Amino acid sequence: MKNGLLARRMVTAALLPACLLWGPVFSSESQAQSDTSVQNPPAKQRKVTAAPPRRPAPGPSAAVVVPAAMPVPAADTPLGNALSHQCATAAEPAELVIPGAKGDIKLDRCYRGRNQLSCEFSALTTEAKALLEKYRRILDAKYPEVEDVGGMCRIQSEALANDIESTREFADRFSALKSEYEAKSECARRVQQSFKDVALSDLAQAPNLLKSILETLEAEMKAVSDVQGQISEFAERIASSQRAMATLQKVHRAVCMTGAPAQKQVSQ
Secondary structure, eight states: HHHHHHHHHHHHHHHHHHHHHHHHHHHHHHHHHHHHHHHHHGGGOOOOOOOOOOOOOOOEEEEEEOOOOOOOOTTTTTTHHHHIIIIIIGSOSOOOOETTTTEEOOOOTTOOOOHHHHHHHHHHHHHHHHHHHHHHHHHHHTTTGGGGHHHHSSSOHHHHHHHHHHHHHHHHHHHHHHHHHHHHHHHHHHHHHHHBOOOTTOTTTTTHHHHHHHHHHHHHHHHHHHHHHHHHHHHHHHHHHHHHHHHHHHHHHSOOOSSSOGGGGGOO
């Protein structure tokens, strides 16, 4: 018995230094693990913030189709007065509808009846003829064809300046005429297309009547188109004369004698 007690004491004595040696090590590792767990908590304890949903990049906005606006003529010009006052009184007050194969067809709102269309075409033709008559004298002067100093100096500087100003006036009136013609003729073409879709099933002579309607519209459109072709060609010649006059005016000031009789100019 004494021998067993002695043996246990000897074992305890032998193990005591090892416990004293490894105890601080185990304590340091436990403390390090504790510190690590504080700094980096487990994944299940971390607060996860969801990323905001990505919004698709905005694509190009859809194009908005806006009907072309009809030009507004200046009321203080002959053409503007005719279109704004005379032709306005000829317009039908209500929307115009014609029968179609698949139901009624509403005519373009630019068309306010045959009276208005005829009045507008007449106003365009009158303005074109007025321009041809009033400014023809500029072409008759044959400015681009001046060939010598005598011919140039026979031109009065005041007359040259007045004709240059007249070409600017013509350009403004022609621009307004062209704009109105393009708008009115395009309106007539849309109406003509609508009449091609008309259905006159209740009329015995429907084909002949429809043909007559279309031919009448075509004749009016052609008449104003022919005059517009003439004034467009005339405008090109006026522009050529204007360029020639601008050049002549510069040379005229440098070469021609002021106040001297035209016949004493020496031709070279």
